[in-house]
Amino acid sequence: MKITDCTVRSYSAKHPTPIANGKYSYASTDIVFISINTDVGIEGHGWAHGTNVVVDTLLSLKDRIIGEDPFNVERIWEKMYLPKVYGRKGFETRAISAVDIALWDIKGKSSGRSVGQLLGGFRETVPAYIAGGYYEMGKDHTGLRKEMEANLASGAKAVKMKIGGASLEKDIERIEVVREVVGKEVKILVDANNAYNRIDALKMGRELDKRDIYWFEEPLSPDDIEGCAELCRKLDTPIAIGENEYTRWGFKQLMDAHAAHIYNADAQVLGGITEWKKVADLAMAYNVLVAPHGDQEIHAQLVRSIPNGLIVEYYDNNTNALKEAMFSSSMKLDGQGNVTPSQEPGFGVDLRFERMEQFKTYSSR
CATH class of the missing domain: 3.30.390.10 (Enolase-like, N-terminal domain)
Incomplete structure (x- = not known):
């Protein structure tokens, strides 16, 4: 061929x-x-x-x-x-x-064969979280509440929200609104998208430790490897980073520094599936977990394939304005908060x- x-x-x-x-x-x-x-x-x-x-x-x-x-x-x-x-x-x-x-x-x-089978075929379904909780003009606590209620109705058992775009006090209020809506059994992930300096990240991290947060994502600049490692040592809440990292060499630097507990390796960013598999295998050698950032139609196949895959990110139409047009059918959450990657050959998506x-x-x- x-x-x-x-x-x-x-x-x-x-x-x-x-x-x-x-x-x-x-x-x-x-x-x-x-x-x-x-x-x-x-x-x-x-x-x-x-x-x-x-x-x-x-x-x-x-x-x-x-x-x-x-x-x-x-x-x-x-x-x-x-x-x-x-x-x-x-x-x-x-x-x-x-x-x-x-x-x-x-x-x-x-x-x-599906890509998930070709890469290893470790499981049939994978846990997923709904990514959202963005800041939007006119979106107050009521809007955030409605969004999280819709996530629950979709079958979510884990949700992610943004922080770092408001004061620490206001973001804590937003976290507490989400917790009130989703309850204690649904996981809450928070994502700062590189917004904090080291001092503010530590302050927020200590607040997160009190609130049973599943992970604290990208608290610092992607280049502040030592700062992330310091947060890992000082906080109980797991640190997740890596959506802005590239290639096996970049991830080796992060892992050598023990800069995170969870790595958000994105195959659409770091160099593709061939390179992503190297990163996932490296993470297994370091006894750390992989939870990819990026489109679920690709990454559910990847998380499915490896023993150290933790959870997959799930985007709805609110965060991908092309999604409704892109696919003939969309991957859906089941009642347990999981997604089932396509078993069709390749990625099994009909663009x-x-x-x-x-x-x-x-x-x-």
């Missing part, structure tokens, strides 16, 4: 109301897709969040992958990852990720490019 061609498409859909976390704000969902064709008629799809830099990098990578056997993912990855040209971190590495994801989709479709046409910003075909 050989790669014969590829198509790059990008899409952007505005949120009805811009959403914000502790440090960043988002007016739209922006996703870039690559569809890779082969000489046997099998087509694989990969995607990453981003805009023009991802598009430009994918177009420049095209000549590096055409003619290759898509099963040779290690060879292709090495051809793409050239630190002085592509990578070592940032949107160019996201482009490499999208290519690699598409290759694994081809591998699955060709072999008649609907024709329904996304109104959101298209670029196509190479």
Whole structure:
């Protein structure tokens, strides 16, 4: 089998109301897709969040992958990852990720197996948490309460909310509103998205210790490795980081420093499935857990495949403005807060490019 061609498409859909976390704000969902064709008629799809830099990098990578056997993912990855040209971190590495994801989709479709089976097939279902709790214009405690009530109605047994975009006192109030709604049996995860300095992170962490919070995500800058390690030593609440880290080498630095208890390794960011598996295996050697950041249609397959997979992030239409158009059917939570990854070959998702046409910003075909 050989790669014969590829198509790059990008899409952007505005949120009805811009959403914000502790440090960043988002007016739209922006996703870039690559569809890779082969000489046997099998087509694989990969995607990453981003805009023009991802598009430009994918177009420049095209000549590096055409003619290759898509099963040779290690060879292709090495051809793409050239630190002085592509990578070592940032949107160019996201482009490499999208290519690699598409290759694994081809591998699955060709072999008649899901990606989760190809990678290890450790379990059939995986726990999930609903990501949300964003700051929005006009969204008060009543709005937050309604959101969490809807999450419970969807079957959530774990929910995540944003902190760091308000004062410590106001964020504690928001956490207590969520706890009042979801009760003691539902897990609450909080995510600061790099908003705090070391002093404020420690203050908030000590408040979280009193409130049985499942994890404290990205309390500090992704480059403050020593600060995260210090929080791990001083707090009872587990520290989760890694959605902004790239490649096995970046994660090895974090793990060597004991900078977290849980690593949010995102295959759409760090270098694709091939690199994600290396990170997950490294985490197993360090006896730490992996709970990926990123789209559940990809990451549920990955968490399914490994013994040290903890939980998967679940996005609804409130956080992905393209989701309703992207897929013919959506993964749903069951009554126990779990998702069941598709058993269909590859990633088992049916992308609907024709329904996304109104959101298209670029196509190479």
